[in-house]
Each structure stands twice: as structure tokens, then as C-alpha cells.
Amino acid sequence: MKEPNDIILHAVIKVAVVIILTFSINLFFSGHHNPGGGFIGGLGFSAALTLLFLAFDIETVRQNIPVDFKVLTAIGVLIAVFTGVGGIVFGEPFLTQAFDYFDIPVFGKTELATAVLFDVGVALAVIGTSMSIILSIGDDH
Amino acid sequence: MSWLHIMVLVPFLFAIIVPVIYRMVTPRIHTGWFVLIVPSVIFLYLLKYIPIVSNGDSVFISVPWIPSFGINYTTYIDGLSLVFGLLITGIGALVVLYSIYYLSKLKESLHNFYIYLLLFMGAMLGLVFSDNILVLYVFWELTSISSFLLIAYWYQREKSRYGAQKSMNITIFGGLAMLAGFIMLSMMTETFSIREIINQTDSIYEHSLFLPAMILLLIGAFTKSAQFPFSIWLPDAMEAPTPISAYLHSATMVKAGIYLVARMTPIFGGTAEWFWLVSSAGLVTLLYGSLNAVKQTDLKALLAYSTISQLGLIMSLLGMGSASLYYGRGDEASMYAAAVLAAIFHLINHSTFKGSLFMVVGIIDHETGTRDIRRLGGLMHLMPISFTLAIIGGFSMAGLPPFNGFLSKEMFFTAVLNASDMSIFSMESLGVIFPVIAWAASVFTFIYSMIIIFKTFTGKYKPKKLEKAVHEAPVGMLVPPVILSSLVIIIFFFPNVLSQYILKPAMGAVLPAYSQPGEIEIKISAWHGWNAELFMTIGVVGAGALLYLYLKKWIGIYSIYPYSMTFNNFYNQGLGKMEDMSFSLTKRYMTGYIRDYFVYIFTFLIIIVGGSLFYFDGAAFDASNNAPVSIYEGVLIISMLTAALTVLFSKSRLTAIVAVGALGYLVSLFFVIFRAPDLALTQLVVETVTTALFLLCFYHLPEMRRKAERVKFRMTNLVISIGVGAIVAILALSANGTRLFKPIAYYYENSYELAGARNIVNAILVDFRGIDTMLEIFVLGIASLGVYTLVKLRISGRGKSERAK
Numbered sequence: 001m002k003e004p005n006d007i008i009l010h011a012v013i014k015v016a017v018v019i020i021l022t023f024s025i026n027l028f029f030s031g032h033h034n035p036g037g038g039f040i041g042g043l044g045f046s047a048a049l050t051l052l053f054l055a056f057d058i059e060t061v062r063q064n065i066p067v068d069f070k071v072l073t074a075i076g077v078l079i080a081v082f083t084g085v086g087g088i089v090f091g092e093p094f095l096t097q098a099f100d101y102f103d104i105p106v107f108g109k110t111e112l113a114t115a116v117l118f119d120v121g122v123a124l125a126v127i128g129t130s131m132s133i134i135l136s137i138g139d140d141h
Numbered sequence: 142m143s144w145l146h147i148m149v150l151v152p153f154l155f156a157i158i159v160p161v162i163y164r165m166v167t168p169r170i171h172t173g174w175f176v177l178i179v180p181s182v183i184f185l186y187l188l189k190y191i192p193i194v195s196n197g198d199s200v201f202i203s204v205p206w207i208p209s210f211g212i213n214y215t216t217y218i219d220g221l222s223l224v225f226g227l228l229i230t231g232i233g234a235l236v237v238l239y240s241i242y243y244l245s246k247l248k249e250s251l252h253n254f255y256i257y258l259l260l261f262m263g264a265m266l267g268l269v270f271s272d273n274i275l276v277l278y279v280f281w282e283l284t285s286i287s288s289f290l291l292i293a294y295w296y297q298r299e300k301s302r303y304g305a306q307k308s309m310n311i312t313i314f315g316g317l318a319m320l321a322g323f324i325m326l327s328m329m330t331e332t333f334s335i336r337e338i339i340n341q342t343d344s345i346y347e348h349s350l351f352l353p354a355m356i357l358l359l360i361g362a363f364t365k366s367a368q369f370p371f372s373i374w375l376p377d378a379m380e381a382p383t384p385i386s387a388y389l390h391s392a393t394m395v396k397a398g399i400y401l402v403a404r405m406t407p408i409f410g411g412t413a414e415w416f417w418l419v420s421s422a423g424l425v426t427l428l429y430g431s432l433n434a435v436k437q438t439d440l441k442a443l444l445a446y447s448t449i450s451q452l453g454l455i456m457s458l459l460g461m462g463s464a465s466l467y468y469g470r471g472d473e474a475s476m477y478a479a480a481v482l483a484a485i486f487h488l489i490n491h492s493t494f495k496g497s498l499f500m501v502v503g504i505i506d507h508e509t510g511t512r513d514i515r516r517l518g519g520l521m522h523l524m525p526i527s528f529t530l531a532i533i534g535g536f537s538m539a540g541l542p543p544f545n546g547f548l549s550k551e552m553f554f555t556a557v558l559n560a561s562d563m564s565i566f567s568m569e570s571l572g573v574i575f576p577v578i579a580w581a582a583s584v585f586t587f588i589y590s591m592i593i594i595f596k597t598f599t600g601k602y603k604p605k606k607l608e609k610a611v612h613e614a615p616v617g618m619l620v621p622p623v624i625l626s627s628l629v630i631i632i633f634f635f636p637n638v639l640s641q642y643i644l645k646p647a648m649g650a651v652l653p654a655y656s657q658p659g660e661i662e663i664k665i666s667a668w669h670g671w672n673a674e675l676f677m678t679i680g681v682v683g684a685g686a687l688l689y690l691y692l693k694k695w696i697g698i699y700s701i702y703p704y705s706m707t708f709n710n711f712y713n714q715g716l717g718k719m720e721d722m723s724f725s726l727t728k729r730y731m732t733g734y735i736r737d738y739f740v741y742i743f744t745f746l747i748i749i750v751g752g753s754l755f756y757f758d759g760a761a762f763d764a765s766n767n768a769p770v771s772i773y774e775g776v777l778i779i780s781m782l783t784a785a786l787t788v789l790f791s792k793s794r795l796t797a798i799v800a801v802g803a804l805g806y807l808v809s810l811f812f813v814i815f816r817a818p819d820l821a822l823t824q825l826v827v828e829t830v831t832t833a834l835f836l837l838c839f840y841h842l843p844e845m846r847r848k849a850e851r852v853k854f855r856m857t858n859l860v861i862s863i864g865v866g867a868i869v870a871i872l873a874l875s876a877n878g879t880r881l882f883k884p885i886a887y888y889y890e891n892s893y894e895l896a897g898a899r900n901i902v903n904a905i906l907v908d909f910r911g912i913d914t915m916l917e918i919f920v921l922g923i924a925s926l927g928v929y930t931l932v933k934l935r936i937s938g939r940g941k942s943e944r945a946k
Contacts, residue, residue: 032899032903036822037902038903043823043826043827047833054833070925076918077915077919080914115903115904115911121918122906125922132928
């Protein structure tokens, strides 16, 4: 079969994916105080990846991003569970989150919250789930 | 948490690090050496309770587990649980030592083996030390599961899988029956604690649930202890590695049923039903097991049937001993109490001699490569130590002096003779059956004990039929059976020491009237003078020896009984029929069309949600707080309706997908208008990803077949879709009109102080309701694995038949 000539699509997507990725990372970090968060950030991230998979061959992308998304899901869930266990270690109920303010060079006074760690778990689980579903269905030709 | 609780949990905790140890030390050191520490330490720890328990005291420590349901993790040590605890850890240590030489460290996946073993050990300890019946039940099922895993340890073999499934089916069925019995008990007494139930026994005799609870509990005990007719799983469980057969399927797990019966005796004992059910099941099993053992040609199958028979013996002793509770105290009560003492005595004796015999059979299997007695013979000179061990174990099982089996068999005869003189429970007319069955079963016990010893070790050596050059086993493999065999002899000479410290406290736990030391005088001695028991034993030896010598002449009798009438056949047929039935039933509604499944799902939604709305009168509308509808919202609603109708009437699937997407985006516009940016963003991204997914699935979807099923399906679908729409609308409106809980506005106002976050939605997601989110991503992960396996396994499994016939 002849390879379709997708030069314009490829060129646009290369730029768009970078923008979407940056945007979703921004969404993720702003989630603590502004609209955004782990779920939506993760979904945005996988939307960008899906775009890559649609525009280029699945095999090509897979070679460049050698991540097993099933493992990513597991890592995400584990992170979320372990931040919950962290509460128990300090004698609090399971899933108790803590936050405090620190002076960090360059950033100035910054809030660090364990809830963000939990959110990392959520984001990874969402990326892993959506990508492994899309890939297993998309792969099935 | 006390040390006792920790001791029960140690096997579970250690099981977690077994794989790490296995990976680190293989192939230099055998993993078993590390596992050996666990039972040894617990055994030594439990020894310190012997003085406490032999004074008639018991230890009771409680830790709340699920306090809101009244479930506490309560450990309770009395004489009975201590006997079991010592057996579990003592035999456990020996079995682990034995397995180090039995299982090759290079070829076997030892980490699995030892994890299952530790799982079993912990479950068994939890079972016997638990006072709460629900905790007991959990551990009970855990022993069934670990037994399943251990039987299927060599899962490549079809027979292993068959045996594992069979044991699981039967014991879990019994476990569920037992659970129902437990629930009935707790309904009668309003407590989950065994001790408190025992305190209330007088008030439950008249209860209508008394008999059902008793029968259900006994089903649990009989399935676990392989009593007739549930015994069929035990011979097939012999597919497990021999250390496991010695440990689970003769010394400990199958005795859990005995434990349950003994534990429940103070509650149910003293009634005619309990007496008859337990003792008759025991006697029938005793006879059935010994009769079947004689015809076996596989040494392990022979031992399995002999285990069934010996378990029946112990069970019948417990049944006869329960009569003691009818009398309360006095001469007759202590006469039958001796039967309980004999039961516990034989329980320990059986664990010693049967454990050692299993290990000898394992050695024979290991060194010759076969367990078939037709291929074995003349091993006496090649394996002198094993031969000695087999003689000690075998003669003890046959009930000959100077081995401990003689003592407990004599006590058994005493018990059946006493039972035949009993004047209650209509035993005046039927009592004579007891000694007859006991004597006949003992004759066959004698015969199969001789078969084990003499068919393997004497006669003609047949090297041509064996795969290996035979020699004696390594020292490490001989140490555990040597220890057990020495116990067999030591117990014969000093039975009263054991009786003083172990047996009498255990009997006190079964019969509360004798819970304090010194209240009963039972002296175990090898010589009673020329009494009826001794004549019975002499008769057993005489008849057994004659029948053994002429075994070839009459063994053919066994083939008369047709296979089609055996319980094994019923089980296999029943299982096959059940599979066929459920297969055809499932096939009837599993059409493979997703729209059929949607019909089922939505019908149930209408029935359940609509039904409960109607039943609880949940529909309530409250329009007083509603804001006026603006022009934007009106426009949005009209566009959404248009999009929805487009989906309904579109001719091509692509149009439908685009319209569904449009509908989703319009909903997110609603969120924008209502100032919910988080929801709007999420909805937008979800719509995008969903559309991408749809496009991927597009490739696989079948052609739209509107015309084909037009007439048949249209009406049902219309009714269901309108129904679902109406229900969801009513539900949403009622949710607005009903206030059952405090509004969550409190979180909104204080999110910054409580969680350090200004974004209320995120604070709820990750902090206030963190456990919901955690479980949700858990579900997501499982769903993705589900999709993955469905898609991938379908590809690799294509072409194979769906069911392995």
C-alpha cells in the first residue's frame, strides 16, 4: 500500500503536540489553586499522545516513546496509595494530606503539598489507562 | 497488638519477603532454610503457654479490627487451640526441613511453594486461635485457598488441576454452609464470640434455628475433614508435593474440621442429634476409608484413604464423648469424657505416625521414581533406615505395641464398648453396631498397614521396573521422620506426661465441666489386664494377618462394585452437567451484540432506579430556588436537541459520531455559562479523547443494519430509551429537590485553610474525598487491563475451542 503524504498534518501536529503538552502540564500544576488538576492534566497529555499516534504510525511513536502504559497505570495507582499510607506513618488516618510553605531559591515562598503527589498518581493513572485502552484498540487490525 | 497476635501474623509477613530471599540466594542456598525459622520460632514461643494452660487457665487478648461491625481480632488460647498450634508449627517445621531436600532448589519455583505454605500456616494459626466466628471463617476459607494453590503447585499436570479444583469446590461449599451456620448462631445469641455463645448454650436449645445451625456447621466440618461422603477430594489432593500431603492433608488442615467439632461440642453436645450425626459420620467414614485403602496400588492414595479412615475414628470419638455433656458430671460423664481425651490423643498420635509414613513414602518416591506398589518390593536392604521408619509408623497405625497407636486404639475400643452400653439416645437397641464397625474397620486398618510395610520393603526387588538406581535418602530427609518416629515410641512409654500437660487441658476446653486440673482421673496405661479391648486387638491381629496372607484370593471382590455408583462418578457427572447447563444458559442471552447488552443494562436501570424511586416515594421537585432561564441557555438547549435528534436519524455512523461529539461540547458550554471551568475543561478533553476512541473503534464496528431488525427491535428500544430518559430526568430533578445531607458549601468556604488549595474541586478530589479518587483510578486501571486482555487475548486465542473438553 502506498504511504499517504501527510506533510502538512505532520508539520502542524509537531507544533500542536508541544503546545498541548505544555498546556496540560500547566493545567496539572495550576490545579491546586486554579482550574486544572491531575485528571484533566493527564487527559490532556493523553490527547496529545493520541494525536501523535493518529498522525504517525503506532510503531514509529512506540519506538520513540518506549513506555508500557499498563505499567504507568500501576505506578500511578501505587503513588496514590503510598501517599495515603504516608498519613498512617505519621499516626494520622489513611489518606490524610499535609501542606506547608517553604522558602525555595528562585521560586521564593512556595507551598508544597502532599496532595500534589497524590495528584501525580492520578495523572499517571489516567494517562496510562487512556493510552493503553486507545493503543490496544488501535493496534487491533 | 500482643506478641501472640504478631506470632499469628508472622507467617503472612514473612511470605511477603520470601520472593526477595529467593531471588537473592538462589541457586546458592535453598530458600527453605530461611522459611524454617518461622515455624520454629512460633513453636518455641507457644511452648511457654503449656504451664499456663495446664493449670486450667486460658489467655484472651482482643484487638479491634472492624469495631463498627463488632468484629475484633481476638486471640484465645486454651488447651484445644494450643494442641493445634503446637501441631501446626511443630509438624510445619519438620515439613519445611523435609521439603528442603525433597524439592530441588534449581528446578522448582520455590518462592511460590513457600509463600503458599506460609499463607497456609498463618491461616491455620489464625483459625485455631480466633475467638470471633467471622474471623475464624475468614481464616478457614484462607486454608482452603492455600490448599488449592498447593495441590495445584505442579499446575502443568492435568491431575493436579483436577484435584485442586475438586478440593476447592467441596471445601468452599462446606465453608459457605458453615458461614450460614455461624450467622444462625450469632442470630440466636447476638454475639460473634465463641466463648460468649458457649455461656448462652442453655437458652438456645429450644430455638428453631438450633438444628439447622448444627447441620450446616457439621457440613463445614465434614467437608474439611473429608468425612463420608465428602471424602472424595482427599485422594485427588495427593497430587500435591509429598511434604504438603504430609502437612496439610494429614496432619493439620483436614483436622480443622475436627477442631471445629471439638470447639462446638460445648454448644451442641449432649443432644441426641449431635451425638448421632458426629459419631455415625465418623464410624461410616472409618469403615469406608479402611475398606478403600486396601485396594489402592498407589502408596499415597493408600495413605489418603487411611487418613480419611483415621479422621473418621477421631470424629466418632468426639461424637461419643459429647454424651458426657448429657450427664454433666459423675461417673458416667467421666466415662464418656475419656472418649474426648482419646480423640485428642489419637489426633496427636495420628499426626506423628502418619506424618512419618508420608515422609517415608516421599523418600521412596524420590529415590525410586515411583509410588506404585506393583513395581516396588525388596527395598529393605537398600533403604534400611526408611524400612525401620515404615515399621514404626505402620505398626503404630495398625495399633500394635510398643507404639502410641496401640494406646489410642485401645482407648477407642474402650469408648465404643462404653457407647454400646449407653442407655440414652436410643442406643439400647443400636449400640451394638458401634463395636462391630470399629472392630471390622480395625482389621482392614491392620491389613493396609501391612501392605505399606511389606509390599514395598520385602518380597522381590524389581530393578527393571524402576527408573533410578535405588539408595538410602540423604540424612536431612531422614531427620524429620526420625524425629516423628521417636515421638511415636516416646509417647508410648510416657503417655501420662503428655496427658497431664496437653491432653487434659484440651479435653477441658471441649468439656467445660472438666476445665480445672485434677477433676478427672484418667490414666493411660499400656496394660489393663486381660480385658475385652485386648481380646479385640488380638482378634484384629489374627484376622488381619490371615486376610493379608490371602489377599490375592479375595481382592477381586472390590471390582464387583461398579464405578458408576461411586461418589466420584456422581461428582464428575454433576460437574460436567453443571458446566453444560450454565454454558447453554449463558449462550442464550450472551448474543455478542452490544445493543442487546445495552438493552439488559438499561432495563435493569429502569427497574432498579425507577423501582426504588417509586417504592421509597423519592420523586420530589422543588422549583423555588431555580434561576430564570436566559436566552443563551435556550439557544444551547435547542442546539443540543438538534444534535441528539441528528444522532437518532443519521444514516451514516460518521454523522452520528460527530453529532454525539457536538452534544458533548454543547454540554461543556453549559458548564462555562454556569461558571464551572473545571468541569468544562474536563468535559472538553473527555469529548476529544472519546471522539478519537470512536474513530479508532469505527474500523471494527459492523455495518449498520437498520433494516434487518427494524420491526422486531424498534418498539422495545423506544420504550427503554424513553424510560431511561424519564428516569434520569426525574432523578436529577429530585436530587435538586431533596436535601438529605449537609451541603458541601462548608468545604468551599474553608478549602484554603483545610487543604491549602484555592481550587475547591481539586481539593475535594485529592483531599476531602481522596479515598474516592484513589478507588476511582484503581477502577480505571482495572478497566484498562480488562480492555487490554479482551483485545489481545481474543487475538491469541482465536481458533481454539472455547472450552477445553
